[in-house]
Amino acid sequence: MNIQEIKTIKLQDFLASLGYTPTKQQGNKLWYLSPFRQESHASFKVNTERNQWYDFGIGKGGNIIDLAEQLYKSSDVSSLIRKITSDTPHCMPISSASFADIKAGQRTNYFENLQVHPLAHPALIRYLNDRCIDIEVVTSVCKELHYDSNGKHYFGIGFPNIAGGYELRNPFFKGCIAPKDISHFYADEPKKACFLFEGFMDFLSFMTLKRKENPQDTELRQQDCMVLNSVTNIHKAIERLSRYDSVQCFLDNDDAGRNTYLQLSMELRNSVADASILYNGFKDLNEYLCAEFRHSEIAEIKKSKGIKL
Template sequence: MIRFSIPPKSPCTNPGNKNQIYFPTVYYSIGPIADFIYVFQIWNLILKLDRCNSAAEMEPSNPHDILDQIRDLDLVDYLASCGISPQRIRGNDFWYLSPLRHETEASFKINRKLNRWYDYGIGKGGNLIDFAIIHQGTSIKELIKNISGSGNLRPHRIAFPETQHHADHKMEIIGNVSLRSDSLMRYIQERRVSISIADEYCREITFRVRDRSYLGIGFANDHGGFELRNPYFKGSSSPKDITSLLSGNKEVMVFEGFMDFLTFRTLNRGIGPDSVDFVVLNGISLFGRALPKFKAHEKVSLFLDNDPPGKNLTQYAVSLDPKFNDQSGLYDGHKDLNDWASKIGLKPYRTTRRLNHRQ
């Protein structure tokens, strides 16, 4: 049980019942993923007492103290209490299948040293409070009640500056050539993408993380960063951004990830940059950055994921303007366009391997 304490004569204590907390309206900024200030009221929060202690031994604290203590709880322990186990552990990094969306490759990471999480698929991260609000769809009041009654969670006792959290995700690009790796070629074909289409839009990237080098398919964004994929890794290099392929057409097609875009181009060879524009969000959190690109278009076709975040974003976009239209029905019953193509066994056009490589 988590214990809170404030001076006995605090005005926040309910004088009619010492086991209750009375909180006035509180204004509190919740972590790095919040772009606004949460305003909440917590009334008559019943604290559970240890059987070996009397009610007089527990005195409630102010809201900031409670949230600080919850924020410092160990994230790995918290996920374990939710029945969520890591797929692999490398040093301080615990990798999970994302609890926030469907995926088959672990791209949700907790750095236990920093006690911070980051979901590479949606480009969001933060502390325990940030995660719980998204994962449980809960209010601050319910979050405090639920965690206050948990006896198996322990505080994360080491605090680190936020700047260290950002530095932990940096990687160094040390190679950038045309696609040529046999393993990456096989991976592209397994994803039902034409090699010639992939070669048109992607690069073979060698990147270094913590003195180890890796090879991946790189899809460039508008600011020089890359979305990176291989059979065992899904991530991105800095800076994170959208990818705009604009030629001044009246229609623009919007994809959540670049594999969906490559799948579309593979299956629709006749629909290309001569007739439509393309924007790849590289994560739904970047939709706001893409919005100004759509002002000149008469039609915006959305090919977003069929998971709750994707559906919510689609509904939001459609509510903004009639020119936004939902195309996810084309792959109904599947997570996304690439998943649909892979599951039904569509085969891309087979191409011979290039003899002349672009550098």
């Protein structure tokens, strides 16, 4: 999408795709708990007629680009357009005029007849294989979700968060089942360090790499890990991360990832390390994993044909 198309996205749809829903409506104004901080009284306003927002806590407002600039801590418009496009998946829209419809959507999480099953569908397994993710790693944390929407049946990979919601993926869809929140996994024994990931595919990629190092190791919970499920959730992670002596950040190699790391470095008193240097030159950990997998695959093919490396 170009910038003009981006600006036509309804702010309430964009916020809904990130897991934010209004707490009340006053005419054409929707009120939200601010996405920039934790608060108990809504101070973030969206004017649905003008498609503009204003946050009374920081005294700033504007259009969707201005909002993305605040959320992703970046002023690079091209990068912001990519992030908006990525984070505005085909979630069920809440752009209807009635606030009652919005509240009904909250009660149903925009999905109907949700069913949770063990992950087994061949199409989802193929999708994970394409992403080079170890299937045993995935099935240890993810579920297969089936649901109806607008009279049609869909299914996808569900990654749980601490609030009871799910990140939702399939080959054609990237979305969430509200409430949107962080995911936090604990080791069997208390740990002084936490590994932080931006998205759950990065977390699964990390676990796959660990499994690749030691195929006999079937214990996947030897390290405390946290997944933001969007850098906009960083304010929800601060308090939990402050309990650790150190935080290893496996964030994306882009402006949003770097700015999130800098924000953590300033807000946390404990040691915060940038682990993205391990996959320098790649967008994220999954891209690095796929490159490593293909390199190993080519090496195995050459070896089987007697070609010296």
